[in-house]
Amino acid sequence: MITHVFAGNPLDRGEAERRDPDWLAAAFRDPSSRVLPLHRLNALIEGRDEARLVWLSPAELARLDIDAQPIFLGLADDIAHFALDISALADPNHELNLDEQSRFEDARAAAMQLPIADTGMLSHARAQLDWHHRHGFCSACGARTAMARGGHVRKCSDCGAEHFPRTDPVAIMLISDGERCLLGQSQGRLARSGMYSALAGFIDQGESIEEAVRREVREEAGVAVGEVRYHSSQPWPFPSSLMIGCHGRAESTAITIDETEMADVRWFERREIAAALAGEHPTIRVPGALAIAHHLIKAWADGDVRF
Ligand SMILES: [Zn+2]
8 A cells, every 4th residue: 555645644633623613712822732834835844854844833923913714734642733824924934033944845845855744734734725715705605705613614604605625536547558558748848858647637527537537548548448447546735636546458559649638648668667767768757756647657567557
Protein backbone atom coordinates (compact mmCIF):
# COMPACT_ATOMS: atom_id res chain seq x y z
CA MET A 1 0.00 0.00 0.00
CA ILE A 2 1.30 3.42 -0.88
CA THR A 3 0.60 6.75 0.83
CA HIS A 4 1.04 9.53 -1.69
CA VAL A 5 2.23 13.06 -1.07
CA PHE A 6 -0.74 15.23 0.08
CA ALA A 7 -2.32 12.18 1.82
CA GLY A 8 -1.21 10.82 5.22
CA ASN A 9 -2.86 13.52 7.34
CA PRO A 10 -2.40 12.24 10.94
CA LEU A 11 -5.05 14.49 12.54
CA ASP A 12 -8.34 13.22 13.93
CA ARG A 13 -10.75 15.58 12.16
CA GLY A 14 -12.74 16.00 15.40
CA GLU A 15 -16.23 15.48 14.04
CA ALA A 16 -17.88 15.78 17.49
CA GLU A 17 -15.80 18.74 18.67
CA ARG A 18 -16.35 20.77 15.49
CA ARG A 19 -20.11 20.73 16.07
CA ASP A 20 -19.65 22.66 19.34
CA PRO A 21 -19.03 26.40 18.65
CA ASP A 22 -18.07 27.07 22.28
CA TRP A 23 -15.47 24.30 22.22
CA LEU A 24 -14.03 25.67 18.98
CA ALA A 25 -13.81 29.23 20.32
CA ALA A 26 -12.11 28.04 23.52
CA ALA A 27 -9.71 25.83 21.55
CA PHE A 28 -8.70 28.76 19.37
CA ARG A 29 -7.75 30.74 22.50
CA ASP A 30 -5.97 27.81 24.16
CA PRO A 31 -2.21 28.54 24.34
CA SER A 32 -1.40 24.91 23.51
CA SER A 33 -3.33 25.02 20.22
CA ARG A 34 -1.37 25.20 16.97
CA VAL A 35 -2.23 27.37 13.99
CA LEU A 36 -0.93 26.87 10.46
CA PRO A 37 -0.71 30.23 8.68
CA LEU A 38 -1.24 30.31 4.92
CA HIS A 39 -0.42 33.43 2.93
CA ARG A 40 -2.09 33.53 -0.48
CA LEU A 41 -2.32 29.74 -0.07
CA ASN A 42 1.43 29.46 0.39
CA ALA A 43 2.62 27.40 3.36
CA LEU A 44 5.05 28.51 6.03
CA ILE A 45 7.89 26.00 6.31
CA GLU A 46 11.25 25.94 8.05
CA GLY A 47 14.46 23.92 7.78
CA ARG A 48 16.46 23.01 4.72
CA ASP A 49 17.44 19.34 5.00
CA GLU A 50 14.55 18.31 7.23
CA ALA A 51 11.85 20.83 6.43
CA ARG A 52 8.60 20.97 8.37
CA LEU A 53 5.46 23.08 8.62
CA VAL A 54 5.61 26.01 11.02
CA TRP A 55 2.72 26.20 13.49
CA LEU A 56 2.11 29.39 15.46
CA SER A 57 0.37 29.87 18.80
CA PRO A 58 -3.01 31.63 18.96
CA ALA A 59 -1.32 34.46 20.91
CA GLU A 60 1.26 35.04 18.16
CA LEU A 61 -1.55 35.47 15.66
CA ALA A 62 -3.85 37.46 17.96
CA ARG A 63 -1.36 40.32 18.18
CA LEU A 64 -1.51 40.68 14.37
CA ASP A 65 -5.24 41.37 14.55
CA ILE A 66 -6.17 39.55 11.35
CA ASP A 67 -9.83 39.53 10.43
CA ALA A 68 -10.13 35.90 9.26
CA GLN A 69 -11.94 32.89 10.62
CA PRO A 70 -9.78 29.92 11.56
CA ILE A 71 -10.47 26.51 10.05
CA PHE A 72 -10.37 23.61 12.48
CA LEU A 73 -8.18 20.89 10.97
CA GLY A 74 -8.44 18.42 13.84
CA LEU A 75 -6.74 16.99 16.90
CA ALA A 76 -3.48 15.23 17.68
CA ASP A 77 -2.78 14.19 21.28
CA ASP A 78 -5.70 16.41 22.39
CA ILE A 79 -4.04 19.47 20.83
CA ALA A 80 -6.29 21.41 18.47
CA HIS A 81 -4.84 22.27 15.06
CA PHE A 82 -6.17 25.15 12.98
CA ALA A 83 -5.38 26.83 9.67
CA LEU A 84 -5.68 30.59 9.23
CA ASP A 85 -5.57 32.73 6.13
CA ILE A 86 -3.11 35.55 6.80
CA SER A 87 -3.21 37.00 3.27
CA ALA A 88 -4.23 40.35 4.82
CA LEU A 89 -0.61 40.82 5.92
CA ALA A 90 1.32 42.80 3.31
CA ASP A 91 4.73 41.58 4.47
CA PRO A 92 4.22 38.38 6.49
CA ASN A 93 7.95 37.64 6.84
CA HIS A 94 8.45 40.94 8.60
CA GLU A 95 5.20 40.97 10.57
CA LEU A 96 5.76 37.42 11.84
CA ASN A 97 9.41 38.16 12.60
CA LEU A 98 10.56 35.13 10.61
CA ASP A 99 14.16 34.04 10.78
CA GLU A 100 16.22 32.99 7.74
CA GLN A 101 15.20 29.34 8.04
CA SER A 102 11.49 30.09 7.58
CA ARG A 103 9.76 30.99 4.34
CA PHE A 104 6.39 30.85 2.60
CA GLU A 105 6.38 28.44 -0.32
CA ASP A 106 3.91 27.27 -2.91
CA ALA A 107 2.30 24.01 -1.74
CA ARG A 108 3.90 21.95 -4.53
CA ALA A 109 7.40 23.24 -3.74
CA ALA A 110 6.76 22.82 -0.01
CA ALA A 111 5.48 19.25 -0.50
CA MET A 112 8.75 18.22 -2.13
CA GLN A 113 10.56 19.12 1.10
CA LEU A 114 8.10 18.07 3.82
CA PRO A 115 7.40 14.70 5.47
CA ILE A 116 4.23 12.98 4.20
CA ALA A 117 2.20 13.74 7.36
CA ASP A 118 2.88 17.47 6.92
CA THR A 119 1.86 17.35 3.24
CA GLY A 120 -1.44 15.74 4.29
CA MET A 121 -2.25 18.52 6.76
CA LEU A 122 -1.17 21.15 4.22
CA SER A 123 -3.39 19.65 1.55
CA HIS A 124 -6.44 19.75 3.84
CA ALA A 125 -5.69 23.35 4.88
CA ARG A 126 -5.00 24.62 1.37
CA ALA A 127 -8.01 22.97 -0.29
CA GLN A 128 -10.39 24.12 2.43
CA LEU A 129 -9.17 27.72 2.74
CA ASP A 130 -9.39 28.08 -1.03
CA TRP A 131 -12.92 26.65 -1.08
CA HIS A 132 -14.06 29.16 1.58
CA HIS A 133 -12.56 32.04 -0.43
CA ARG A 134 -14.65 31.11 -3.41
CA HIS A 135 -17.96 30.36 -1.65
CA GLY A 136 -18.89 33.54 0.15
CA PHE A 137 -22.29 33.56 -1.55
CA CYS A 138 -25.07 30.98 -1.77
CA SER A 139 -25.27 29.20 -5.12
CA ALA A 140 -29.04 28.73 -4.57
CA CYS A 141 -30.14 32.31 -3.77
CA GLY A 142 -27.06 34.58 -3.92
CA ALA A 143 -27.14 35.73 -0.26
CA ARG A 144 -24.05 35.71 1.95
CA THR A 145 -22.94 32.44 3.51
CA ALA A 146 -21.14 31.92 6.83
CA MET A 147 -18.72 29.23 7.94
CA ALA A 148 -19.84 26.68 10.55
CA ARG A 149 -18.50 23.46 12.09
CA GLY A 150 -14.96 24.78 11.99
CA GLY A 151 -15.03 24.96 8.21
CA HIS A 152 -16.88 21.79 7.20
CA VAL A 153 -19.96 23.67 6.02
CA ARG A 154 -21.13 27.12 4.93
CA LYS A 155 -24.69 28.10 5.73
CA CYS A 156 -26.73 30.58 3.74
CA SER A 157 -27.88 33.58 5.80
CA ASP A 158 -31.12 33.82 3.84
CA CYS A 159 -32.44 30.52 2.48
CA GLY A 160 -30.59 28.32 4.99
CA ALA A 161 -28.99 26.10 2.33
CA GLU A 162 -25.88 24.24 3.50
CA HIS A 163 -22.86 24.04 1.22
CA PHE A 164 -20.07 21.53 1.79
CA PRO A 165 -16.41 21.74 0.75
CA ARG A 166 -16.20 19.70 -2.42
CA THR A 167 -13.67 17.28 -3.80
CA ASP A 168 -13.50 16.80 -7.57
CA PRO A 169 -12.67 13.23 -8.67
CA VAL A 170 -10.16 12.86 -11.50
CA ALA A 171 -9.38 9.52 -13.12
CA ILE A 172 -5.70 9.08 -14.00
CA MET A 173 -4.75 5.93 -15.86
CA LEU A 174 -1.78 4.07 -17.18
CA ILE A 175 -2.96 1.96 -20.11
CA SER A 176 -0.93 -1.00 -21.33
CA ASP A 177 -1.19 -3.41 -24.26
CA GLY A 178 1.05 -5.86 -22.43
CA GLU A 179 4.57 -4.83 -23.34
CA ARG A 180 3.99 -1.13 -23.99
CA CYS A 181 2.27 1.65 -22.08
CA LEU A 182 0.41 4.71 -23.32
CA LEU A 183 1.65 8.15 -22.27
CA GLY A 184 0.62 11.57 -23.45
CA GLN A 185 1.81 15.11 -23.52
CA SER A 186 -0.88 17.71 -22.96
CA GLN A 187 -0.94 20.94 -24.91
CA GLY A 188 0.97 23.86 -23.42
CA ARG A 189 3.70 23.94 -20.85
CA LEU A 190 4.39 20.20 -20.66
CA ALA A 191 4.67 19.87 -24.43
CA ARG A 192 7.75 22.07 -24.41
CA SER A 193 9.42 20.23 -21.53
CA GLY A 194 9.54 16.72 -23.04
CA MET A 195 7.28 15.52 -20.20
CA TYR A 196 5.05 12.52 -20.90
CA SER A 197 2.51 11.38 -18.34
CA ALA A 198 -0.45 9.12 -17.71
CA LEU A 199 -3.70 10.31 -19.32
CA ALA A 200 -6.22 11.89 -16.96
CA GLY A 201 -9.57 13.63 -16.85
CA PHE A 202 -12.39 14.68 -14.56
CA ILE A 203 -15.00 12.05 -13.84
CA ASP A 204 -18.33 13.18 -15.23
CA GLN A 205 -21.65 13.14 -13.38
CA GLY A 206 -23.40 9.79 -13.61
CA GLU A 207 -20.18 8.02 -14.56
CA SER A 208 -18.22 5.27 -12.79
CA ILE A 209 -14.43 5.41 -12.42
CA GLU A 210 -14.04 2.59 -14.97
CA GLU A 211 -16.30 4.35 -17.45
CA ALA A 212 -14.37 7.60 -17.04
CA VAL A 213 -11.08 5.79 -17.69
CA ARG A 214 -12.43 4.24 -20.90
CA ARG A 215 -14.02 7.48 -22.10
CA GLU A 216 -10.95 9.67 -21.46
CA VAL A 217 -8.60 7.26 -23.24
CA ARG A 218 -11.00 6.96 -26.17
CA GLU A 219 -11.34 10.78 -26.38
CA GLU A 220 -7.69 11.70 -25.96
CA ALA A 221 -6.03 8.81 -27.80
CA GLY A 222 -8.70 6.86 -29.70
CA VAL A 223 -7.64 3.67 -27.88
CA ALA A 224 -10.25 1.18 -26.59
CA VAL A 225 -9.78 0.01 -22.98
CA GLY A 226 -11.17 -3.21 -21.47
CA GLU A 227 -10.39 -4.20 -17.91
CA VAL A 228 -9.65 -1.40 -15.45
CA ARG A 229 -8.05 -1.90 -12.05
CA TYR A 230 -7.78 0.57 -9.18
CA HIS A 231 -4.26 1.23 -7.89
CA SER A 232 -4.30 4.09 -5.34
CA SER A 233 -5.48 7.66 -4.92
CA GLN A 234 -3.95 11.05 -4.17
CA PRO A 235 -5.52 14.25 -2.87
CA TRP A 236 -4.37 17.09 -5.17
CA PRO A 237 -5.24 20.43 -3.57
CA PHE A 238 -5.04 22.58 -6.74
CA PRO A 239 -7.72 23.48 -5.96
CA SER A 240 -9.47 20.36 -4.63
CA SER A 241 -9.08 17.24 -6.77
CA LEU A 242 -8.80 13.61 -5.81
CA MET A 243 -6.65 11.74 -8.31
CA ILE A 244 -7.94 8.17 -8.67
CA GLY A 245 -5.14 6.09 -10.13
CA CYS A 246 -5.91 3.06 -12.30
CA HIS A 247 -4.26 0.66 -14.69
CA GLY A 248 -6.15 -0.38 -17.81
CA ARG A 249 -5.75 -3.01 -20.49
CA ALA A 250 -5.85 -1.74 -24.09
CA GLU A 251 -8.10 -3.57 -26.52
CA SER A 252 -6.87 -1.61 -29.56
CA THR A 253 -3.52 0.03 -30.35
CA ALA A 254 -4.07 2.57 -33.17
CA ILE A 255 -3.81 6.13 -31.79
CA THR A 256 -5.99 9.06 -32.84
CA ILE A 257 -5.01 12.17 -30.89
CA ASP A 258 -7.46 14.79 -29.66
CA GLU A 259 -5.39 17.77 -30.77
CA THR A 260 -7.32 20.32 -28.74
CA GLU A 261 -6.10 18.68 -25.52
CA MET A 262 -3.06 16.61 -26.41
CA ALA A 263 0.19 17.56 -28.16
CA ASP A 264 1.22 13.91 -28.48
CA VAL A 265 0.21 10.42 -27.32
CA ARG A 266 2.48 7.43 -27.84
CA TRP A 267 3.18 3.84 -26.88
CA PHE A 268 6.43 3.37 -25.00
CA GLU A 269 8.41 0.15 -24.52
CA ARG A 270 9.16 -0.97 -20.97
CA ARG A 271 12.93 -0.31 -21.33
CA GLU A 272 12.27 3.30 -22.48
CA ILE A 273 10.09 3.86 -19.43
CA ALA A 274 12.72 2.38 -17.12
CA ALA A 275 15.26 4.82 -18.60
CA ALA A 276 12.87 7.78 -18.23
CA LEU A 277 12.13 6.84 -14.59
CA ALA A 278 15.87 6.79 -13.94
CA GLY A 279 16.21 10.21 -15.61
CA GLU A 280 18.40 8.64 -18.30
CA HIS A 281 16.16 8.82 -21.38
CA PRO A 282 17.67 11.13 -24.05
CA THR A 283 14.43 12.90 -25.03
CA ILE A 284 11.53 12.23 -22.68
CA ARG A 285 10.82 12.79 -19.01
CA VAL A 286 8.13 11.33 -16.76
CA PRO A 287 6.65 12.91 -13.60
CA GLY A 288 8.60 12.73 -10.34
CA ALA A 289 7.59 10.91 -7.16
CA LEU A 290 5.38 13.80 -5.98
CA ALA A 291 2.72 12.78 -8.50
CA ILE A 292 0.62 9.62 -8.53
CA ALA A 293 1.40 9.30 -12.28
CA HIS A 294 4.99 8.42 -11.36
CA HIS A 295 3.81 5.53 -9.19
CA LEU A 296 1.34 4.21 -11.78
CA ILE A 297 4.11 4.23 -14.38
CA LYS A 298 6.67 2.70 -12.01
CA ALA A 299 4.33 -0.10 -10.88
CA TRP A 300 3.84 -1.08 -14.52
CA ALA A 301 7.55 -0.75 -15.41
CA ASP A 302 8.45 -2.94 -12.41
CA GLY A 303 6.11 -5.66 -13.71
CA ASP A 304 3.66 -5.32 -10.81
CA VAL A 305 0.65 -4.89 -13.12
CA ARG A 306 -0.66 -8.00 -14.86
CA PHE A 307 -3.92 -8.48 -16.70
ZN1 LIG B 1 -29.29 30.83 -0.04
